[in-house]
Amino acid sequence: MTRTPLLEARGIGRQYPMGRSILGAAPRLTAVEDVTITLARGETLGIVGESGSGKSTTGRMLLGIEAPDTGEVRFADAPMPRRGSQAWRAMRPRLQMIFQDPLAALDPRLPIRTQIREPLDIHIPHDGAANAARVAEVMEAVGLSPDIGTRYPHELSGGQRQRAVLARALVTRPDLLICDEPVSALDVSIQAQVMNLLWDVQQQMRLAMIFISHDLRVVRQASHRVAVMYLGRIVEEGQTDDVFAAPAHPYTKALVSAAPVPGKPAGGRTVLQGETPDPAQRPTGCVFHPRCPVAQPPCAASAPPLVSVGPGRAAACHLIAAVPLATAASRETEVAS
Numbered sequence: 001m002t003r004t005p006l007l008e009a010r011g012i013g014r015q016y017p018m019g020r021s022i023l024g025a026a027p028r029l030t031a032v033e034d035v036t037i038t039l040a041r042g043e044t045l046g047i048v049g050e051s052g053s054g055k056s057t058t059g060r061m062l063l064g065i066e067a068p069d070t071g072e073v074r075f076a077d078a079p080m081p082r083r084g085s086q087a088w089r090a091m092r093p094r095l096q097m098i099f100q101d102p103l104a105a106l107d108p109r110l111p112i113r114t115q116i117r118e119p120l121d122i123h124i125p126h127d128g129a130a131n132a133a134r135v136a137e138v139m140e141a142v143g144l145s146p147d148i149g150t151r152y153p154h155e156l157s158g159g160q161r162q163r164a165v166l167a168r169a170l171v172t173r174p175d176l177l178i179c180d181e182p183v184s185a186l187d188v189s190i191q192a193q194v195m196n197l198l199w200d201v202q203q204q205m206r207l208a209m210i211f212i213s214h215d216l217r218v219v220r221q222a223s224h225r226v227a228v229m230y231l232g233r234i235v236e237e238g239q240t241d242d243v244f245a246a247p248a249h250p251y252t253k254a255l256v257s258a259a260p261v262p263g264k265p266a267g268g269r270t271v272l273q274g275e276t277p278d279p280a281q282r283p284t285g286c287v288f289h290p291r292c293p294v295a296q297p298p299c300a301a302s303a304p305p306l307v308s309v310g311p312g313r314a315a316a317c318h319l320i321a322a323v324p325l326a327t328a329a330s331r332e333t334e335v336a337s
């Protein structure tokens with residue numbers, strides 16, 4: 001893994017108009033605020049958070065599909081080109097994204113092989129034989145047998161469709177793959193297969209990957225590092241094992257304690273108070289404070305910055321200094337006693 005980041009986002013933010021206003025400008029909703037992310041080649045960063053926390057908006061900005069209102073995205077040490085520009089089109093084969101719904105991502109009227117091949121023909125028009133060979137190679141890599149190539153999307157199972165979508169994303173040999181809820185629409189049994197496949201191709205191709213999900217379990221399985229989002233902000237970030245073993249932020253603690261761990265009894269859960277977050281009703285101060293079980297008066301006054309709380313760890317909480325980070329080892333002792 002090289003240390004120079006392939007992808008860097010510094011303080012990116014995005015607002016959207018909320019409905020229409022007859023008098024003057026419509027009020028704006030903050031979908032993402034002050035998000036900073038770095039990603040090295042061969043690394044997977046998981047982004048986890050509840051619905052509406054800004055995960056997909058962040059993903060679109062990281063890919064240049066949407067420009068941030070504030071901050072900057074850099075890819076391969078250069079500013080992300082403007083969407084639709086010649087530089088952006090030239091960059092497209094290196095940046096790919098897969099979404100939750102594989103059926104929506106595929107054209108019902110075209111056979112699978114044609115669809116997998118399409119990005120190659122658009123972006124890398126070699127001779128036909130080279131492109132056909134690449135399609136065969138990538139289909140094999142994702143576990144699709146050659147005879148699937150002549151079939152249409154509706155003739156495939158959910159798992160096969162998502163493999164086809166993955167093959168289509170990988171066919172141009174991208175450097176960066178953003179997966180937005182890639183297994184949420186699949187049956188649990190198929191989820192595990194697709195997750196293993198994603199892990200394998202990520203390792204083999206040294207892909208940099210952003211793995212977005214509301215599901216802690218799949219993020220944990222897929223990611224080297226994890227960023228936890230709440231109402232548009234990253235509230236905690238770190239190596240996946242560290243974050244799950246000893247979450248620092250009260251929100252991450254609640255998420256981790258609520259997630260079922262195979263083989264462990266469900267006890268000691270922190271149940272979050274209050275409504276699920278609504279970006280249209282953004283609280284002042286720390287965005288999490290109305291639901292935070294340990295909030296203090298200063299939490300309503302100002303937003304805590306994301307600061308280092310240990311090696312490779314960062315958290316945004318006014319109280320973090322007052323809540324020393326447990327190490328994985330001391331937590332095990334706590335559980336055992």
Ligand SMILES: Nc1ncnc2c1ncn2[C@@H]1O[C@H](COP(=O)(O)OP(=O)(O)OP(=O)(O)O)[C@@H](O)[C@H]1O
Binds near residue numbers: 031
């Ligand atoms: N194009 C848009 N126009 C207006 N509002 C938008 C747009 N895209 C996203 N939003 C709003 O921004 C907020 C963040 O949305 P986003 O889709 O990024 O969240 P998410 O974390 O991906 O949620 P989910 O888990 O439901 O996919 C939401 O309140 C959403 O309604």
Ligand SMILES: [Mg+2]
Binds near residue numbers: 055056057180
């Ligand atoms: Mg989303």
